[in-house]
Amino acid sequence: MSLKIELIEQSLELIKPKSRDFVHSFYQNLFIAYPETKRLFAKTDMKNQEKKLLNSLVLLVESLRQPIILKQILADLGARHKQYGTLPQYYPLVGEILLKTFADYLQQDWTDEVKQAWIETYNTVTNMMLEGAGVDTSLQPQTPQTATTVIQQERESAPQFPKPIQLNKKTTSTSPENIQIELVEQSFAKIEPQGSAFAASFYQNLFAAYPETQQLFAKTDIGKQEKKFINSLVLLVESLRQPEILKQILADLGSRHKQYGTLPQYYPLVGDILLQTFAEYLQQDWTDEVKQAWVTTYNTVTNMMLEGASGHTVNKIPLETEVSPKKPFVSFDRLNAKFKSNQEKQTVKITSLASLLRSILDKLLEEFWALPTWAVAVGSAFFLSFLYLVADDETFLAELLEGADAISLLVALVLYIKETPDRKKEFHYQAWSTIDNANGVKVSYARILALQDLNEDRVPLKGLIAPNANLAKINLPKADLSDVNLTKANLSNANLSHANLGNALLARVNFTDANLSYANLGFAKLSYVNLSSANLSHANLVCTDLRDANLSGTNLSRANLSGADLHNAYFTGANLKDAKVNESDLRQAYLKGATMPDGSTHP
Structure with a gap:
């Protein structure tokens, strides 16, 4: 396996010096061979699309030695491609054209061993992406011939893809x-x-x-x-x-x-x-x-x-x-x-009993929340009245329940608890109303409080639209802000540690001194963003658009910048120690005084 990975890595290194021509040729070959795929890119900026393809190839090859990470990346990629309208039958077409383009550019270096390595890698990638798209891969073509002829039966030049990797596949061997x-x-x-x-x-x-x-x-x-x-x-x-x-x-x-x-x-x-x-x-x-x-x-x-x-x-x-x-x-x-001792055996029994009681309590609470309010009110009144009748006159319980007023008060308390989820829903509705009413308003302290309150209740903020908003010093740790549009917003000194900002539109946002440690910014648009002195340690910036971004003095230690677009980005004085980033990508950026991934300081 390691030999095949090395062949993949070496062949891509040969492509990199002419990578822009390579991806341009790939799409030309695709549209000539399969014109029906053109509609998928009807509203697409093809230059950006070509960059995305190149970044995806780089990310794929860099992740081959980390299969668990690779599987997650490809599952997400497959889910997104499904949203774009990509059908399972397009994957063999792309594989065919990818191999053809490699052959065109590698020429004598396109050996049988290299071709086989790319075929097997592509089939594995295809299965992982299709699983991410929710496709049952066991129903996909099982033989090399079918894999390519599903779309074009007569194409004799189609490559013979080997059998894709199928999980849970049974064998008839009796070894x-x-x-x-x-x-x-x-x-x-x-x-x-x-x-x-x-x-x-x-x-x-x-x-x-x-x-x-x-x-x-x-x-x-x-x-x-x-x-x-x-x-x-x-x-x-x-x-x-x-x-x-x-x-x-x-x-x-x-x-x-x-x-x-x-x-x-x-x-x-x-x-x-x-x-x-x-x-x-x-x-x-x-x-x-x-x-x-x-x-x-x-x-x-x-x-x-x-x-x-x-x-x-x-x-x-x-x-x-x-x-x-x-x-x-x-x-x-x-x-x-x-x-092993008697005390530990006793602990096991206690733990098992506690688990049983906990499961019973969880079941009772589940039934309690499911009951209509009138049923809870009537049931509580009957139950408390019954307790009052059977309780000894001199007990604390009898004194507590003495009289109709006491029973009514306890029933009201039970109803108050029962209606807690409804009050929470009403609170969330009011918070979202506050956010919606602030649409188009640059400064709104009420919007900041509403966003913070929703996040504290772990309500996803996915898809939030608040361009130009002043959200300075907002506290949203672990927030789900995927697919948001915060273009030109002010998030200086914000706390977004561990937040999910995947696929977000964040162009020209002011993140000065913001805390984005461990944040997910994969595939986000951050062109012309100001991240001066921000903390992005351990952040995920895979395939992020950072063109012309200001990252002066930014802490990017142990961040993952694989496949990121760093064209004209400023890393003056930034800390990139132990960051995962491609050297060829860094050559597009300004690095004066930056601490490089290997710990050295750029002149």
Whole structure:
């Protein structure tokens, strides 16, 4: 796999010096071969479109060694292309023309090996984008011939795309390896419908058996961690038939877990608990054969992750060849004796009881909020009257409920609580009315308060239109501001840390001294923006339009600027240390006194 990635990287490097001509030729070739695709670009500035294609190619190649990040980027890209009107049958056409254009420009460097590498890469990219667009890839063409002839049956020159990567694909092979993979796939398919509960049980079992592992999650949102865990299991099972991809994913995962403080001795503990949790959920389906398949799979996964954590091959963990009900997953008896105690067993019981009570309470609250107000009022009155009648005269409860006025007051309190969501909706409606009424008004303190209040209630601000608005010092951390139009607005000293500003229109906005750390500005329009002295550390600026932007003194440490348009951008005195950015893109910018990604200072 690494060899194919190197071929892709090397071939794109040969294209870069003539990249503008390359993307221009691509669209010329596309429109000549398939005139029907022209309508997709009827209202498009083709120069900008050509830049987008080039940026997307650069971003794709730069992300090939980070498959998890790549999958998310391509899923988003596929969803956007669906909105533009791109149909699944257009993808083979684009692939055909892309290969043709590469052949035209690379000439003698367009070898069979390079062509094969690009074909396989394009098919993988296509599947990920189609999944992002909500297309069932299992229904897409399964053979090289069909992949190109769906659109044009008679085109003999169409490239022979190999079979696209298909997740969850079953095999009829009866080799031991394939049988074990099928057992893992079939058993996990029974777990997936109850994935959230399975993940929660796994961590409960882990913390009960090995309390010392809790320190690894001290500052972690355990709900999000459970989602990550089940997503990792899904990714693992779906990649078992693609060992090259799986090895890369697990190596990256092992490297990250090392940074989190995960020690090698934790892996057997996790394996022990994973098998225990599978046994609890699969019950009679947890056969010796299924257990052995998961034992073998987990030991293989462990080895790959440890290699990624250490940077070199490690001694393999011995795989079990026989499964005995009395035989433990790994030889960790001494650790079990050390960490399992009567007190911990008692903790498990208490935790299980607490979980049961919590689920009952959640169900009661769900029913409470669903009931109509009149039913709650009548029910509360009857219930409180019943309590008054059965309560002992000398008890506190009898004194509390004495008389009709007391019961009426308590019923009113219950109704007040019941109507809380309705009051919240009314409040949100009033806040949006305030924002709408300020449309066209440059200065509106009421609009700022309304936006802040909505964000505090985690209401998405997606699609907000407020060009020229004065929003200086606004506090909107973690706000969803995707697709907003804030052109020429004043956001100086604003707090937008961790905010989502993807695809936003932010041309000529004043972000002086603003906090945009960890913000998502992917594909946003930021031409002529003023980001002087702003904090953009760890920000996502993938394919962002930063033409003629002022980034003097801006903190861009560890930011991702892959595929960003930096033409005539000013980075004077900016901090780009450890930022991810293409050198060729930086050559279009002014960098005097800037701290470069490698830590050096630009002259």
